[in-house]
Amino acid sequence: MPHPNPHGLADQITRQLAQLTDHLAQLPAQQANALIARVIDPEHGILGRVTQLVITGSYFAKDQAERGVLPAEVWLALGRAANELHDIGLDLDEQADALAAVSTRLATAAAQPTAAAPLVVRRRR
Template identity: 45%
Template sequence: MTDPSNSAANLAKDIALRLRVLDEYLTEATPRQAAAILSEVLDLEEGLLTGVTHLVESGSRFAQSQAHRGMLPPEVWLAMGRAANELHSVGTDLDEHATTIKQLGTPPASTAPPKPVASAMVVRRSR
């Protein structure tokens, strides 16, 4: 039987590896592809930055409980809390630009020529 705590640590390693791979994709991507990647990362509801922020917030709560028990120095809890606050602040700052980045990643709608509209002079019937 596998140790659940070990599988969670392995999951964290796997995510770190995948982030490095994503970084490689981003550095080699076209502007449109890079914007699409970044818009997913910056999505305020379900984006990567939001997920990391929540993870650090959970880590801060863990550090708080361990600091109260004397298992961790209070400085660890304070540093984790500060990191969570900073990540939240960065996410908020970037959110105001996320739409602009997303628009760059969205292919332009096909610009079909406008449907001809008859002018009033053409519509009149001759008698």
């Protein structure tokens, strides 16, 4: 059954995503990692749902472009966005286990400082 006001639904979801972002910024590490893992879940997470939304928009834009209502560039741009989001989702899905493991480890381990891992390796000259 279609939502009686899809624009209102989109606005409501946008507000809720902003609230979720604010909450994420304030969560302790364990909860933040678990939330991120949920968000990037390819089947049930927000990223997967947004990807599906863009894919559906691409199908709509293709139909509209074939009818001459929309420029073909709109359909192509939505198709590229859908492909990029899908690829990003695949890349992030590979990291889901690491996020879950860190969340579990943080829940069971005492608060001990850990050594930071270097994110940039510099070449020696």
